[in-house]
Amino acid sequence: MTLVLGGARSGKSRYAEGLIEAQPGPWLYVATAQGWDDEMRERIAQHRARRPPPWVTADAPRDLPAVIRRAPPGRPVLVDCLTLWLTNVMLDEAADLPAATDALLESCRAAAGPLVLVSNEVGFGIVPENALARRFRDEAGRLHQRLAALADRVVLVVAGLPMILKGDHA
Amino acid sequence: MTLVLGGARSGKSRYAEGLIEAQPGPWLYVATAQGWDDEMRERIAQHRARRPPPWVTADAPRDLPAVIRRAPPGRPVLVDCLTLWLTNVMLDEAADLPAATDALLESCRAAAGPLVLVSNEVGFGIVPENALARRFRDEAGRLHQRLAALADRVVLVVAGLPMILKGDHA
Amino acid sequence: MTLVLGGARSGKSRYAEGLIEAQPGPWLYVATAQGWDDEMRERIAQHRARRPPPWVTADAPRDLPAVIRRAPPGRPVLVDCLTLWLTNVMLDEAADLPAATDALLESCRAAAGPLVLVSNEVGFGIVPENALARRFRDEAGRLHQRLAALADRVVLVVAGLPMILKGDHA
Numbered sequence: 082m083t084l085v086l087g088g089a090r091s092g093k094s095r096y097a098e099g100l101i102e103a104q105p106g107p108w109l110y111v112a113t114a115q116g117w118d119d120e121m122r123e124r125i126a127q128h129r130a131r132r133p134p135p136w137v138t139a140d141a142p143r144d145l146p147a148v149i150r151r152a153p154p155g156r157p158v159l160v161d162c163l164t165l166w167l168t169n170v171m172l173d174e175a176a177d178l179p180a181a182t183d184a185l186l187e188s189c190r191a192a193a194g195p196l197v198l199v200s201n202e203v204g205f206g207i208v209p210e211n212a213l214a215r216r217f218r219d220e221a222g223r224l225h226q227r228l229a230a231l232a233d234r235v236v237l238v239v240a241g242l243p244m245i246l247k248g249d250h251a
Numbered sequence: 252m253t254l255v256l257g258g259a260r261s262g263k264s265r266y267a268e269g270l271i272e273a274q275p276g277p278w279l280y281v282a283t284a285q286g287w288d289d290e291m292r293e294r295i296a297q298h299r300a301r302r303p304p305p306w307v308t309a310d311a312p313r314d315l316p317a318v319i320r321r322a323p324p325g326r327p328v329l330v331d332c333l334t335l336w337l338t339n340v341m342l343d344e345a346a347d348l349p350a351a352t353d354a355l356l357e358s359c360r361a362a363a364g365p366l367v368l369v370s371n372e373v374g375f376g377i378v379p380e381n382a383l384a385r386r387f388r389d390e391a392g393r394l395h396q397r398l399a400a401l402a403d404r405v406v407l408v409v410a411g412l413p414m415i416l417k418g419d420h421a
Numbered sequence: 422m423t424l425v426l427g428g429a430r431s432g433k434s435r436y437a438e439g440l441i442e443a444q445p446g447p448w449l450y451v452a453t454a455q456g457w458d459d460e461m462r463e464r465i466a467q468h469r470a471r472r473p474p475p476w477v478t479a480d481a482p483r484d485l486p487a488v489i490r491r492a493p494p495g496r497p498v499l500v501d502c503l504t505l506w507l508t509n510v511m512l513d514e515a516a517d518l519p520a521a522t523d524a525l526l527e528s529c530r531a532a533a534g535p536l537v538l539v540s541n542e543v544g545f546g547i548v549p550e551n552a553l554a555r556r557f558r559d560e561a562g563r564l565h566q567r568l569a570a571l572a573d574r575v576v577l578v579v580a581g582l583p584m585i586l587k588g589d590h591a
């Protein structure tokens with residue numbers, strides 16, 4: 082299991098794709114984006130256009146743990162990205178965030194094949210004035226810490242270049 | 252002297268604690284937070300709950316240099332965090348920021364025992380629209396540069412994992 | 422060619438200067454700032470005051486590729502900073518951003534002497550509420566990825582300390 086962190090437009094998705102494509106296919110791309118508005122729908126379209134077969138796509142804006150659990154044994158899985166999944170869960174009033182993150186951690190622990198999780202590092206700016214943004218930033222940081230403790234490798238991508246935070250440099 | 256930088260909820264406080272707890276106790280925890288509102292008071296309570304004896308706590312929302320100077324010789328000291336101290340000094344109209352930062356640097360230079368300073372790295376976002384936030388970001392960056400030049404070790408914590416910027420990897 | 426990234430007040434300009442000053446002079450400092458307001462004019466004045474001869478200064482708030490191309494062969498060139506150049510191009514309704522970034526990449530590729538480019542890493546915060554800020558953040562990220570792929574060395578400066586992302590540690 083590899084956790085790939087990076088800023089906006091840091092090249093983290095492309096780097097994570099490269100990790101998966103180094104494995105034998107087919108590869109499962111788990112998309113967590115939800116097309117709330119045109120800007121978001123355009124980003125989703127761009128991401129999909131980069132992934133023709135042997136990529137297979139699954140959507141998991143909220144049921145991410147279930148989608149990871151149901152992946153065929155041994156299949157390489159790319160989740161892009163956790164930040165959007167966390168946003169979707171936080172905006173869903175019916176959702177139970179602690180239970181959802183526990184389920185996510187459990188599904189990662191149980192994954193049989195290569196699993197690469199992409200997420201935005203969002204904690205290096207000034208404290209946001211918006212209370213929801215502050216809460217989101219806190220939850221993202223906590224989730225990253227838990228996943229990083231579990232992961233075999235953690236990578237921070239800056240300007241398309243990987244910095245290895247945990248695991249092998251190979 | 253060690254400077255521990257990190258984003259929000261990056262695990263920097265926990266990492267810094269580990270550095271101090273590797274030394275013989277008792278350990279002095281210097282808290283710089285001021286309970287302006289419920290959100291802040293809750294964070295302070297969470298931080299204290301993590302530090303039973305042999306932790307000893309001192310509050311230094313503004314008189315940080317004096318508290319560092321008065322620590323018993325050889326006692327390991329953890330300051331958490333500089334960002335809040337800087338905020339408190341900047342919001343205090345009676346305070347002299349250049350004199351306060353000079354005094355802080357001097358107290359760090361004179362410290363006899365292990366000293367670990369925790370601070371938020373806040374300069375990696377978009378330029379804030381708020382002028383005070385911009386000024387704060389500039390002052391924090393300048394303070395970090397001066398402390399990093401003085402420190403034996405500088406560590407950037409991301410997702411609970413340390414990246415060594417200066418000093419030994421041990 | 423070296424790309425120096427860093428947050429606000431991270432010491433990235435000073436670090437980049439050191440790289441250039443290790444070369445035989447004179448050195449060309451290419452300033453991209455435009456004095457829109459007092460805050461900006463004060464920053465420009467501070468930057469210039471740090472660079473007496475053998476520094477030679479050229480202004481390139483928009484025509485950066487041309488200024489890089491016209492530098493005398495072999496002369497060390499410091500561009501500080503790309504973030505402001507990108508801002509100026511994005512705010513100029515007559516400008517063609519894709520053409521301008523292609524021209525910048527081409528001028529860097531053709532540079533005969535040592536070239537050091539300084540830019541702000543701005544993608545590690547919460548998604549900005551302002552649409553222009555979001556677009557700027559995306560364009561800056563894309564530009565950094567392209568330049569990093571071309572550069573011989575890429576360095577991230579934190580608290581005045583360099584982290585080497587690409588190239589030699591020497």
